Amino acid sequence: MKTQMRxxxxxxxxxxxxxxxxxxxxxxxxxxxxxxIRRIATASALSKDPLGSxxxxxxxxxxxxxxNDGTRRRLLLMDSTLKTISVVLDSxxxxxxxxxxxxGTLLPYRGDTSxxxxxxxxxxxxxxxxxxxxxxxxxxxxxxxxxxxxxNPTYGMPGIDAKxxxxxxxxxxxxxxxxxxxAGVPWxxxxxxxxxxxxxxxxxxxxDTLGVIRIPKQxxxxxxxxxxxxxxxxxxxxxxxxxxxxxxxNGDLAFVRGRDYRIEYLHAxxxxxxxxxxxxxxxxxVDEDKQKLVDxxxxxxxxxxxxxxxxxxxxxxxxxxxxxxxGFKVQxxxxxxxxxxxxxxxPEGVKFPxxxxxxxxxxxxxxxxxxxxGAPVAAVATGGPxxxxxxxxxxxPSPIMITGGITPPAPTLRDVSVxxxxxxxxxxxxxxxxxxxxxxxxxxxxRTIPAKPIPGGFVYDIVNPSGxxxxxxxxxxxxxxxxxxxxxxxxxxxRDAMGIHLARVRLK
Numbered sequence: 001m002k003t004q005m006r007x008x009x010x011x012x013x014x015x016x017x018x019x020x021x022x023x024x025x026x027x028x029x030x031x032x033x034x035x036x037i038r039r040i041a042t043a044s045a046l047s048k049d050p051l052g053s054x055x056x057x058x059x060x061x062x063x064x065x066x067x068n069d070g071t072r073r074r075l076l077l078m079d080s081t082l083k084t085i086s087v088v089l090d091s092x093x094x095x096x097x098x099x100x101x102x103x104g105t106l107l108p109y110r111g112d113t114s115x116x117x118x119x120x121x122x123x124x125x126x127x128x129x130x131x132x133x134x135x136x137x138x139x140x141x142x143x144x145x146x147x148x149x150x151x152n153p154t155y156g157m158p159g160i161d162a163k164x165x166x167x168x169x170x171x172x173x174x175x176x177x178x179x180x181x182x183a184g185v186p187w188x189x190x191x192x193x194x195x196x197x198x199x200x201x202x203x204x205x206x207x208d209t210l211g212v213i214r215i216p217k218q219x220x221x222x223x224x225x226x227x228x229x230x231x232x233x234x235x236x237x238x239x240x241x242x243x244x245x246x247x248x249x250n251g252d253l254a255f256v257r258g259r260d261y262r263i264e265y266l267h268a269x270x271x272x273x274x275x276x277x278x279x280x281x282x283x284x285x286v287d288e289d290k291q292k293l294v295d296x297x298x299x300x301x302x303x304x305x306x307x308x309x310x311x312x313x314x315x316x317x318x319x320x321x322x323x324x325x326x327g328f329k330v331q332x333x334x335x336x337x338x339x340x341x342x343x344x345x346x347p348e349g350v351k352f353p354x355x356x357x358x359x360x361x362x363x364x365x366x367x368x369x370x371x372x373x374g375a376p377v378a379a380v381a382t383g384g385p386x387x388x389x390x391x392x393x394x395x396x397p398s399p400i401m402i403t404g405g406i407t408p409p410a411p412t413l414r415d416v417s418v419x420x421x422x423x424x425x426x427x428x429x430x431x432x433x434x435x436x437x438x439x440x441x442x443x444x445x446x447r448t449i450p451a452k453p454i455p456g457g458f459v460y461d462i463v464n465p466s467g468x469x470x471x472x473x474x475x476x477x478x479x480x481x482x483x484x485x486x487x488x489x490x491x492x493x494x495r496d497a498m499g500i501h502l503a504r505v506r507l508k
Contacts, residue, residue, distance in 0.1 A: 275467025
């Protein structure tokens with residue numbers, strides 16, 4: 001009964017009054033062409049056991065699932081009601097089934113078997129359908145563990161193709177400089193604007209290039225400081241244009257081309273096919289639009305940089321008994337960071353507000369007081385994560401800092417570098433990096449970038465194995481897709497006042 005009540009409660013959370021129940025459709029006024037957006041608003045099961053952060057969910061038959069909890073470093077086997085059956089891999093180092101000191105990656109393999117990549121020990125575990133360890137071997141290429149361990153979500157989800165090869169994204173290597181830099185000056189090569197999708201045979205360790213994708217353009221600048229050191233400046237790309245990729249359950253590879261928004265399929269027999277262009281609300285950018293975008297990004301970045309610079313300068317002046325630069329003034333709109341010492345001196349024109357929360361005195365522990373009138377308090381004000389008990393702390397613990405008696409140089413205000421308007425694409429890109437997932441039924445879930453803001457969570461284009469756009473689904477705000485099951489089943493990670501939970505949703 002309690003489980004049913006919690007599932008009903010989740011359904012209530014997933015379906016606020018402003019939304020409609022799943023299965024109905026909403027056509028946004030002036031929205032994108034193609035199917036209307038449906039909102040996920042029901043759940044058939046909800047986990048009870050506390051979780052840290054779910055990175056991957058893998059169905060292994062009979063409604064059971066393997067749940068990879070990367071934060072707590074555990075691999076759990078759950079039943080169809082999302083109740084924990086057993087701990088497959090544990091965070092306790094003295095246990096025989098030790099998970100490892102770092103978050104690992106769970107990949108589907110043949111049938112109900114799975115692969116678990118341990119990036120710390122460079123081990124590759126073969127798990128049977130019950131989560132038992134059937135075999136342990138070393139990873140195929142130690143130097144590329146970062147790429148196939150899922151450490152960077154924007155690189156895409158590694159998978160296994162029809163030939164049993166592990167498929168992952170590998171960056172291209174930049175060419176050497178045509179003109180060597182001066183002696184003593186480091187050379188930071190610009191990243192190539194393409195990357196390789198490769199497959200490696202787990203037995204022979206032979207590496208094959210399966211495809212090439214376009215990635216966002218990045219530029220770096222190296223500048224010498226007055227102290228003789230070097231600073232690395234990254235040029236911001238406000239409108240990154242990219243391709244994406246995914247491995248389908250049958251082992252085929254799908255390449256999502258962002259330039260014209262279509263799907264290329266690489267089949268097991270080596271044949272390459274392409275879908276028609278998918279419906280999308282393209283938004284053309286003229287030179288004036290591009291320049292406005294560049295200017296707005298520069299303004300926002302300068303404001304952020306100035307906020308960080310002033311905050312760092314306040315700490316430097318007070319921690320090392322220094323003075324503010326002559327005539328130093330703080331920009332309008334500066335927000336004083338919570339948790340500073342009450343006796344610290346502030347720049348001219350800056351004062352502690354009446355409701356400011358100071359740093360705790362030595363030996364003093366903070367206490368929580370209820371908010372006035374029961375009004376909610378933001379997580380940053382409470383010092384805790386979202387879902388933490390509401391209240392206002394009496395003080396904020398000071399961080400432990402070890403200076404070693406050496407005064408560091410004064411903080412510097414970093415320059416803002418943004419790609420010129422001439423380097424931006426003529427149309428707003430339909431997708432961003434790491435936007436594509438393949439479900440257990442062979443469909444692609446592509447997280448699109450709407451031309452106009454849409455209230456709620458992420459919007460996904462659902463593309464069937466034939467390359468046709470058949471549905472559009474929107475997740476609730478704050479929910480993350482972490483896995484799929486056969487028969488239109490999707491697993492979502494969600495947070496409530498009790499912590500992180502896993503929800504199973506069966507789509508209509």
